[in-house]
Amino acid sequence: MEIDPVTNGNTDTVMAEPAPAIAPSRPVPSSRSSQLTESIKLEHQLLRVPFEHYKKTIRANHRSLEKEVSSVVSSVGDLADNDWSKDVAVSRLTSLVSRLQGLKRKLEEGSNVENLQAQRCRARIDHLDSADVENITEWNNTKLKRILVDYMLRMSYFETASKLSESSNISDLVDIDIFREAKKVIDALKRREVASALAWCADNKTRLKKSKSKLEFQLRLQEFIELVRADSYKQAILYARKHLTPWGATHMNELQHVLATLAFKSTTECPKYKALFEPQQWDVLVHQFKQEFCKLYGMTMEPLLNIYLQAGLTALKTPYSFEEGCTKEDPLSQESFRKLALPLPYSKQEHSKLVCYISKELMDTENPPQVLPNGYVYSTKALKEMADKNKGEIKCPRTGFVCNHTDLVKAYIS
Amino acid sequence: MDPIATVKDGFNQVAKRQKHYHSISQAVTDRAFEGFVESLVQILTKNDPKTVLTELKLKLDSLLPINHLQESQKETNTSLTKFEKVLGKSDVFPASISIDLDHQLVDKMLVEYLYRQGLFEVGELLIKEAEVEVDDQLSEVIARSLEIHRVTEPLKEKDTEPAMRWISENSEKLKEEASKLELELVSLKYWEILRQRKRPEALRFARAYFPKFASLHSVKIRKLIVALLWVRDLENYPHAEELFPLGWEEASRELTKLYYNLHDQPSSSLLAVALSAGVESLPRLLKLIRVMGLKEEEWGEMKELPVDLELGDEFRFHSVFVCPVSREQSDVYNPPMMMPCRHVLCKETILRLCLCCSTRRFKCPYCPAYTTASACRQLYI
Numbered sequence: 001m002e003i004d005p006v007t008n009g010n011t012d013t014v015m016a017e018p019a020p021a022i023a024p025s026r027p028v029p030s031s032r033s034s035q036l037t038e039s040i041k042l043e044h045q046l047l048r049v050p051f052e053h054y055k056k057t058i059r060a061n062h063r064s065l066e067k068e069v070s071s072v073v074s075s076v077g078d079l080a081d082n083d084w085s086k087d088v089a090v091s092r093l094t095s096l097v098s099r100l101q102g103l104k105r106k107l108e109e110g111s112n113v114e115n116l117q118a119q120r121c122r123a124r125i126d127h128l129d130s131a132d133v134e135n136i137t138e139w140n141n142t143k144l145k146r147i148l149v150d151y152m153l154r155m156s157y158f159e160t161a162s163k164l165s166e167s168s169n170i171s172d173l174v175d176i177d178i179f180r181e182a183k184k185v186i187d188a189l190k191r192r193e194v195a196s197a198l199a200w201c202a203d204n205k206t207r208l209k210k211s212k213s214k215l216e217f218q219l220r221l222q223e224f225i226e227l228v229r230a231d232s233y234k235q236a237i238l239y240a241r242k243h244l245t246p247w248g249a250t251h252m253n254e255l256q257h258v259l260a261t262l263a264f265k266s267t268t269e270c271p272k273y274k275a276l277f278e279p280q281q282w283d284v285l286v287h288q289f290k291q292e293f294c295k296l297y298g299m300t301m302e303p304l305l306n307i308y309l310q311a312g313l314t315a316l317k318t319p320y321s322f323e324e325g326c327t328k329e330d331p332l333s334q335e336s337f338r339k340l341a342l343p344l345p346y347s348k349q350e351h352s353k354l355v356c357y358i359s360k361e362l363m364d365t366e367n368p369p370q371v372l373p374n375g376y377v378y379s380t381k382a383l384k385e386m387a388d389k390n391k392g393e394i395k396c397p398r399t400g401f402v403c404n405h406t407d408l409v410k411a412y413i414s
Numbered sequence: 415m416d417p418i419a420t421v422k423d424g425f426n427q428v429a430k431r432q433k434h435y436h437s438i439s440q441a442v443t444d445r446a447f448e449g450f451v452e453s454l455v456q457i458l459t460k461n462d463p464k465t466v467l468t469e470l471k472l473k474l475d476s477l478l479p480i481n482h483l484q485e486s487q488k489e490t491n492t493s494l495t496k497f498e499k500v501l502g503k504s505d506v507f508p509a510s511i512s513i514d515l516d517h518q519l520v521d522k523m524l525v526e527y528l529y530r531q532g533l534f535e536v537g538e539l540l541i542k543e544a545e546v547e548v549d550d551q552l553s554e555v556i557a558r559s560l561e562i563h564r565v566t567e568p569l570k571e572k573d574t575e576p577a578m579r580w581i582s583e584n585s586e587k588l589k590e591e592a593s594k595l596e597l598e599l600v601s602l603k604y605w606e607i608l609r610q611r612k613r614p615e616a617l618r619f620a621r622a623y624f625p626k627f628a629s630l631h632s633v634k635i636r637k638l639i640v641a642l643l644w645v646r647d648l649e650n651y652p653h654a655e656e657l658f659p660l661g662w663e664e665a666s667r668e669l670t671k672l673y674y675n676l677h678d679q680p681s682s683s684l685l686a687v688a689l690s691a692g693v694e695s696l697p698r699l700l701k702l703i704r705v706m707g708l709k710e711e712e713w714g715e716m717k718e719l720p721v722d723l724e725l726g727d728e729f730r731f732h733s734v735f736v737c738p739v740s741r742e743q744s745d746v747y748n749p750p751m752m753m754p755c756r757h758v759l760c761k762e763t764i765l766r767l768c769l770c771c772s773t774r775r776f777k778c779p780y781c782p783a784y785t786t787a788s789a790c791r792q793l794y795i
Contacts, residue, residue: 090458118425298501316729
């Protein structure tokens with residue numbers, strides 16, 4: 001095949017352009033698609049929280065409209081069936097008219113609230129969509145900040161979390177409010193007050209019912225026990241009649257067990273009932289609330305940081321990380337990281353990856369490893385640089401062994 | 415099918431249905447309002463409330479069509495449930511060991527991260543809120559980050575003075591990488607002066623700073639000087655991009671790295687490195703746990719993961735040789751050995767191939783060459 005020397009330059013440039021265009025475009029769609037699927041699964045929390053709020057608003061608006069409409073209909077029916085004097089009819093009809101006006105206003109307000117919430121959901125979906133090959137470092141940076149804000153919120157460092165999310169412009173992507181809400185309830189529970197917890201249960205009744213949650217029942221039981229502890233038996237019995245009987249159908253055994261505390265004093269030594277009077281019961285309640293809360297919003301019980309950190313540490317954990325001369329760049333060279341990584345498994349390497357001691361670069365097909373006569377291995381580029389500076393002389397940096405550039409041998413490591 | 419598109423579709427459906435519901439309810443309310451007002455007017459003008467009201471009651475069904483509303487509500491609800499299914503269940507995260515991470519350690523790492531990122535206020539807030547104990551190590555980290563910030567922050571305003579000063583102060587320790595960076599900063603600053611069309615100042619700057627680079631980087635210096643003639647048309651100066659391989663941001667980052675290397679510190683926050691490694695490896699780890707059917711704590715009890723998590727090369731800090739035959743990582747007791755044909759296997763594989771007899775000939779698994787165990791050389795990677 002003859003290559004025309006005159007057009008050689010042209011064909012070169014023509015060939016050079018399509019090649020880079022083809023190469024990246026083929027792998028990108030498949031990796032992006034799988035990355036996105038993983039993204040959605042892992043970012044469940046991100047999308048779920050605003051969606052739960054949106055759903056709740058929609059359903060509440062549906063309900064209130066239904067109620068209003070049916071009450072208006074029945075009022076009209078009531079009006080029409082009876083004989084009213086003109087004045088009464090006029091006044092009643094006018095009040096119905098103003099009710100309709102109020103309804104219209106409420107609908108508009110409800111619609112506005114819904115739109116804001118829908119916008120929030122959309123903003124987050126768009127954020128997930130925006131992860132592209134070009135801005136992947138920035139996107140990952142944002143993800144890192146999100147993980148950190150999540151950790152701070154769970155540890156209740158609210159000021160730090162707000163400041164961080166403000167300065168990094170991720171306020172749309174984090175849910176500071178619901179964590180504040182949760183903290184209020186948890187603090188109240190720690191003070192042995194069930195009121196806010198019960199309010200939260202009432203607020204999310206349908207959802208809790210769907211997941212068959214026992215939280216409200218447990219809260220009521222605890223209140224009952226507190227009444228018994230304070231020796232106000234009559235009140236306790238009234239309370240039980242009012243609040244505990246509806247749960248009797250499903251949780252009879254537990255109900256009976258707790259009701260029996262009426263027969264015991266709070267200082268009882270009988271182990272079965274002593275346990276019910278323990279202050280640790282409150283801690284159990286706090287834990288249960290946290291569980292229900294996290295389940296409702298599709299969140300993990302542990303901070304995201306714990307999960308990602310553990311995954312990262314185990315992926316980075318190699319026997320070399322614990323050696324003396326370990327590079328400072330490896331997180332596992334530091335004592336605190338080593339402590340955290342202690343119970344985790346080591347990572348497995350399936351392919352050789354050699355890092356040049358001199359240049360700290362990877363030795364791959366473009367920069368293959370070369371072997372000195374004493375068995376030490378360095379990258380071709382680093383050795384060539386050294387030879388160029390020292391008139392062909394190579395000195396092994398780890399042993400001091402000296403040889404010539406021509407004594408080097410290329411190794412084949414797959 | 416692009417999963418994000420599915421999510422978007424599902425959500426759009428919900429929004430659409432809800433909008434439909436709203437338009438229906440608005441129309442209905444308006445119509446009912448009109449109808450009621452009409453009846454009211456009729457009662458006021460005529461005198462018989464009962465007939466008007468009975469008429470109204472009969473008309474009510476068409477004025478307030480509850481069926482329509484309910485239907486629309488149902489449609490919205492269906493789309494809500496569908497969307498929830500698209501989002502999927504939230505049980506994807508079993509990858510947590512029950513042992514609590516010592517949050518004091520984590521808080522310290524977090525403070526370090528914040529200071530390195532230049533988020534000093536947030537760092538201070540964290541120290542206060544989390545009651546972080548600021549020991550010697552942490553205060554050193556804080557001091558260092560403040561120092562380097564004083565040098566790199568002016569670079570955002572294209573002020574290279576502090577950076578140049580710092581480089582010259584530490585020139586003997588920094589050697590070559592510093593001089594490349596110095597050249598880059600000097601070129602960038604010069605270009606900036608040129609962009610502002612201050613030719614005499616540029617010339618003065620050049621006279622002051624270019625000479626020391628003249629011998630090693632003469633071509634570049636020449637190009638920069640010639641740019642003086644292009645002052646009015648700087649964007650069209652040929653090959654301008656080649657003069658600045660790094661650019662302001664990258665140069666600032668390189669300077670930071672240099673600084674930390676000089677003080678024998680890691681060049682970026684270790685927490686960030688570990689978390690980025692986690693972000694990259696978590697999907698595979700979760701898949702592994704799922705495929706192995708492990709429960710929450712069980713994955714942590716393994717001594718070694720059975721599968722490679724395939725971290726990117728930027729997380730490769732140590733040389734690892736894995737024998738291509740036995741797939742075992744080499745260590746002190748099982749080092750890599752190079753055969754005369756230049757292929758490398760681990761010692762145990764070679765012993766197995768020659769049946770532990772150092773004079774017995776065996777064939778290299780990768781090429782037709784025969785060799786003996788004694789002819790193999792140990793490699794030190």
